[in-house]
Amino acid sequence: MSKIKSSNLGYPRIGENREWKKALESYWNGDITEAELLEKTGEVRLHHLKKQKEIGIDLIPVGDFSLYDQVLDTSATFGVVPKRFHYTGGKVDLDTYFAIARGADDAVASEMTKWFNTNYHYIVPELNDVTPTLAENRALNYYNEAKGKLGIDGKAVILGPITYLKISKGYEESQFSELVDTFLPLYVQVLKELVDAGATWVQIDEPIFVTDVAENVLAAAQKVYQTFAEEVPEINIIFQTYFEKVSDYETIVNLPVKGIGLDFVHGDSLSLLQEYGFPKDKVLAAGIVDGRNVWRAKLGEKLTLLETIKQFINEDQLIVQPSSSLLHVPITKKLEQKIDPIVLGGLSFADEKLEEIVILTKGLQQGRAAIETEIQKSITERNNLQANYRSNDKVHEEIKNLTPEDAKRNVSFEERSKLQEECLNLPLLPTTTIGSLPQTKEVRSTRAKWRKGEITDQQYEKFVKDNIKRWIDIQEQLDLDVLVHGEFERNDMVEYFGDKFNGFIVTENGYVQSYGSRYVKPPLIIGDVSWEKPITVKESVYAQSLTDRPVKGMLTGPVTILNWSFVHDASHRYETMKQIALALQKEVVALEKNGIKIIQVDEPALREGLPLDRAKWEEYLKVSAYAFRLATASVDADTQIHTHMCYSNFEDIFDCIDALDADVISIESSRSHGEIVSTFEENTYRKGIGLGVYDIHSPRVPSVNEIKQNIDRALETISPKQFWVNPDCGLKTRKEEETVAALEVMVQAAKEARQVKVTI
Template sequence: MKIIGGSIVTNVKSSNLGYPRIGEQREWKRELEKFWGGDITEEELLQNTKSVRLAGLRKQQERGIDLIPVGDFSLYDHVLDTSVMFGVIPKRFQEDCSRTPLETYFAIARGMENAVASEMTKWFNTNYHYIVPEFNESKPALKENRPLACYKEAKEELGIEGKPVILGPITFIKLGKGYEKEEFPRLVKELLPLYIQVLQELKAAGVTWVQLDEPIFSTKLSESELYQTKHVYETIAEEVPEIDIIIQTYFESISSYEEIVNLPAAAVGLDFVHGDSLELLRQYGFPNDKILAAGIIDGRNVWRQNLNDQLELLESVSQIVDKERLIVQPSCSLLHVPVTTTTEITLDPVIKDALSFADEKLDEIAILVNGLKNGKERITTKIEESINAIEKLNNSKYREQVHQSDSSKLNVDRDLPFKERIAIQKERLRLPLLPTTTIGSLPQTTEVRTQRLNWRRGDITDLEYEHYIKKEIEKWINIQEDIGLDVLVHGEFERTDMVEYFGEKLNGFLVTKSGWVQSYGSRCVKPPIIFGDVSFNKPMTVKESVYAQSLTEKKVKGMLTGPVTILNWSFVRDDISRFDVLDEIAAALRKEIEELERNGVKIIQVDEPALREGLPLKEEKWQEYLDRAVHAFRLATASVDNSTQIHTHMCYSNFQDIFEAISALDADVISIETSRSHGELISAFEENTYEKEIGLGVYDIHSPRVPSIDEIRSNINRALKTIPFNQFWINPDCGLKTRQEAETIAALKNMVEAAKETRESLLAVQTN
C-alpha cells in the first residue's frame, strides 16, 4: 500500500472472466451461418471472426481492465473447444480423414450424414448450452494449445498480456459422460499431464496469470472427488510453480469451502452475487497467502448496480482480506448478458440509464477499483449517478407499487384426476395409436424474417403483414396434412422467439433492439427485461391459432411458453422475489389459456424447457424452487375444462432430478428430448412410474441431417420398451424453427412413416 498525494493507493486489480462472443450486431453469428451455408471459406470465417474477437479484447483494454481474459472466445462452445483441444473426439467423427479439424469440430456439435451429434445440455443453471464431452471412446491427447495461440494473438495484435481462460480439469470431467464413477481417477490421471503441458507452454511464452474455471465447485463433490481435486492442484503447483493460477468458481458459493480455498493456487475466485460467499468468508476466513478474486458485479442480470452498496460490500470483504490481495471482477463470464446499451437508441432514457450490459459492467468494475484504490470520494459522482438511475426507475411510471398477486385466490387443481379426464379427452379428440405431432415452431425462412423486419420498420402495413403470416400458416397446415401428422401446429411464424414474443405482449416487460445473448451454437436470443408488475393485456396467440384451426379438420395445438421458462429466460427485476414475479406471469398466462379455450382450441401446449435449468445448484434449495415452479404451472393451466388437453415440453436436462415435479405439473401430455442424448433420458422412466402421456423426441432437430425411417423406428421401439404404447406420442425432440424447409419435410415424412409402421405392428400383435 502506498500514500500518494494524501490518497490511499493499493495494488487492487480489475479483472474480467469472459466477454460476449457474438459482437455488437451478432457479426459472429452471421459469419458462422455463412460458412455452414457454403458462402464463405474456412479461411474467411477465421479471419472475420478474428475481427470480432479482437474488438472485444480492445474494449476491455480501453476500459483499463488489468486481467483481460483470452481463450474465452469460441466458434461454438468453450466445452467443445476443451474436448477438441484434448482429443476427446468420438470415434464416429474420426473416420473421415478428408474433413479439416474445423469441419470435425462443427460435425461434433451439429452432426453429419452418418453420425449423430454429441449431446447438448444446459451449462449449470443458465440458458447457455454446451456440448457434452464423450470420454468412453478415445484416450485424451493434446492436439493443440489453444490458450497459447489466443494469448499470442492478443499480445501481438493489441499488446495485451492476457489471462488465458481454461475449463478446469475437475469441471471438464464432471460435465462429461461415458464413464463410471469409479473411473474418475483414471480420467484425472490421463488429463492432468495434458493440462500441465498446456500450462508449461504458457509459462514458457511469458504468461503470468491463468484462470482455471471450476464452477463445479459450487455443487457438492464426493470425498473421492475432493481427494482427486487436491491431487490435481497440488500436482499443478508442483509442476508449474511460476504461473499464478486463479481457481475460478461462479453461479453460487462453493460447497466445500475450506477444502477449495486452501488448494495450492495464487488466487480463488468467489461469486459474491449468488449464494452466501460473504458469510462463508466471515465464518471460515481466507488464506493469508492467497488473492481473493471477488465477483461483485452481477454477470447474469442487466440492471445497473448501486455502486455505493457494492463498494460497501467490497469494504466488508476487505475487513477479512486486505485490499492488497483483492481482485474486483464480475460474478461470472459476461457471456450471459448483451454486449452494450449504446445501441439501444429507442429505449426510454429512464430505463436505459438503469441498465448495464457487458461493456457497462466493465465500467462499473473500473469505477469500484478506482474507489478502492483512491478512496470513496474519488467516485462520489459515479455512485450518485448509479443511485439516481435506480431511484428514477423505481419512482417512475415503470415501477408501480409492488403488489401481491391475487393468485392465492385461484385454484391450482384440475376438476378431475388425470385417469378420468384422459378418457374424456380421448373420446373427444379421437386420435390414433401413437399420435404424431411437432413441438410447435416450423421453419422460419429468410423470407419470413425479412417480412417481419419490413413490418417492424413500417415498410409494410399491419394488414399486409397479417396477410403474409396467414399465407405461411395456410401453407404449412397443408404441408402437415400432406405429411400425415395427427395433431398440427400453426407454426409460430409471427414469433421472433418463444419468450421475447410474450415479452412484447405482456404488461411489465420490454424488449431491446440489440440485447442478444448466445444460447447454443449460432443461436442467439433476446431475453426480455421485466421492469414492472406483470399482467395480461390482451389475447396474444388466439388469432393465429383460431385461423389455423379453421383450415383443417385435424386438431391444432395452441402454443404458449410457460411461466417458469418466461421467468428464467428473462432478465428479471431484482428488487422483489422472483417467485412473486413467477406467479404474476402464471396468472397472466392463465387468462390467455382461457381465451384459447373459449375460442375452441382444445389442445394447448405450455412449454417449460427451462424448468430443470432453473434448479438451484445447492440441493437444499431444490424443493422450494420445484414447489413454486409446479404451483405456477398449475396456476396457469388448472382452469381449463376436463376435455381440454394440456401439453408441455422440456428439453436437454437431467430429468431424474425433477421427475416427481414433472408428474406434479399434472400436464396431460409431456414431450421430452431424448434423441440428442441417445435415449439415455429413458432411464428416468425405467426407474419411475409415470401414468400420464408422453412423447420422447425421436429425432434431433439441431442437426441438419435427415434421419432415416429405420433410425426413427429404432428410437420409437427403444422408448416403447419402457413407455406403454397407449401413453406414447411421437414427435421431434424440439421446435423446428431453425431448420430448412426441405430437410424438415423429409424428416417429418420419415417420422410419420416410422410411426405408421410401428402402429401397424402393434395393431397386428393385438389382433393376433
C-alpha cells in the first residue's frame, strides 16, 4: 500500500454553530465561569478533531486551536507577557491572556496587526524587558488530549521561532541572533516533551520565508533546525510555509528536517521544483487545495499537478494537503440551506476541502481511474456555476472604455481644501468617528427577525430610523463635529454591499475569523459586478436631515470589497476590482446629488492585500490607487472624500496612500501610535489625516490625558490644520456605555488640545 499521506494544516475554531464564539463572549460578559468556558471550547475542539479523523485525514493537526490567536498562544507558551500586565511567572492565567489581547483597566492591549496578506489579525509579541521561559507546553497539552480522548496520534502545530521573532516588536535588529539563542533551548524542550509523549510528527510554521529575508535570518534558520535535528532526532519535523513560494528555495529545502511544506496554489512553487529539484531524503508536503478560497477544486487538474510533482521526489515521499490552514475559510457548506443549488455545488468550505484532499490522495495511491467519478463531478459542478452566472456585456464595455482621466479629480488638493473649508466650516482638530456605532443585541435580533419575515419592512425601517435619530442626538450632545448615521441597517461592511451589488452571493453561515471572537461573512463574487440602485442614500439623507452638522456618507472601498470577498478563481481579480469601483462610483454620485458633502470610502484592506512577492507590488498598488480614484474622483471640488485604513506597515504603501488623492485619511493606530507617527515624520504628507487616538478593540475607556498624549505626539509631526481626532476604527462591537464614555473623553481631549493650539 502506498505511503502517500493526507494532511491538514489547521482547522477553523468558531464551531459549526458558532459555539466557540458564543462561549468566549459569554465568559467576557461574566455569564459563564472559566471552567465552563474551557469545557465548552474543549467540546468544540474535540468535535473538530473527530470530524477530521472521520473524513480520513492521516496527519491531523493538534495545537492549531486557540482561545484567541495562535501567536498570542506562542507568547503565553514562553511567558512573553508585557510588564504592564503584572505577570509574575508560571502558566499565564486566562484573564491575563485575554487582557493582553483586549486590554485591562490599567493596561492597554498589545498591538494587533494582519497575519501576512490575510484578514486574520494576530497579537504582536512584545519582547522588551521580558525573560522567556517555558511557561506551558500548549502543543503537548493538545497532543495528549487528542491521543487520550480520541486515539488520534496528532501532528503537533507550533509557530516557528524565526517567524515568531520576526513578527515581534521590542528589540533592535542587532539583537536578533541573541534572541534566537534565547528561544532555541525552549523550543528544544517543547519538542523533547512531545517526543516523550509519543509524538512522531510536528508541523513548525515558518511563513516568514515566503517574504524576502536577510542572510542572517537564513543563517539563523539553519542553526535552529540543525540544533533540532541533533537534539531531537526522533521527531519528524515539517518545515511549513504558505501564502507564496519561498524566497530562498535551495536553502530552505536543504534544511535538516524530515519534510518541507510548500504552497502550490499561491506563488509558482512548481517552477522552483522543476528548476532546482527536491532532496531525495525528504517528504514534500504539497499544498494543493486552496486554503484561502471557497471554490470547488478542479480535481483532474490537481491530480495532474500532483503527478507532475511526484516526478521530482522519491516514491511515496509526498503528503497531500491544503495550501494553508483552513482557518481562512468557513467550516462546512452543509449549513447553507437557502443558497442557489448551482452555487452550492461549486463551493468547497473546510470540510469539503478535506474531502478533496482525501480524494486526491486516493487518486495518487490507486490511480486516476479510482477517482474518475469525483473528477467528472467537480467538472460538472464548476461548469454549471459558470454557465448560469454569465458575464455582463455592459460592464465589460464600461471597463474597456475607461481612461486615466476617469480616475482624476479636476481640482488639486490645495484648491479643494480651501473650498471644503468654506463649505464645511469645521474647527481646528475636528472630531468624528469612523462610521459604525454600537450594534446591540436589540439591533442584531431585530435584523434577524426582519430577515426571517417576523417583522415587516416598514417596522424594520422605523427601527433603523429610530436608532439613527437617537444616535444623531447623542453625537450632538457629545459635541462631535462630523457625525455618522451609525450603520444600524448593515451587518458587515463588505457583506452589506455584496448583498446589494449584482454579481455577488451572500451565504448564511460562511463565517471566517478576523480577530478574537470577531467573525466576518465574506460574500462570494460569482460574476461581473454592477450597481443597480442606491444602497446607502436613504439612511444618509435621513441622518443629515436631523442635524445642521455634516453627516458622512459611508461606503466600503473597491480594494477592500475585493480582498474581503471570495472571488471566483476563474475571474481576473484586478478586472473585478475595477468593476466594483465603477459600481461604487455610481453610489458616490448618488450620495453627492442628495446633499452629502463628506463621503468616506473605507480601504482597511489595502495594505493587507499587498502581495508577499515584492515583484508584484507595483502592479497591485497602481491598480488599487486607480480603483479608489475611479470610485471617488467624479465628485465636486467642495465634496470631501475620506478613507480609513487598519493596522499596517504604512511605510510600504505610503506613496499609494498619497496616490489615492483622498482629502482625509484616518488610520487605526492607537496600539502602535508612535510607530505610525514616525512613518509620517519620514515622509511628507499634505492632506488631512486622523491617527486613531484610542483603541476600540478594547472595552476599556481611556483617560483624557491618554488621548491628549496621542494627539500631542501626532502634532509634533502633523500640522493642526491637517489633523482630525477620531477613534481607531468603527464602534459596532462596543457597548453603548463604553462608546459614549470614550467619545466624551475624546471630545474633551480634542477641545483642550484645540485651545492650546488656538492660543499659540
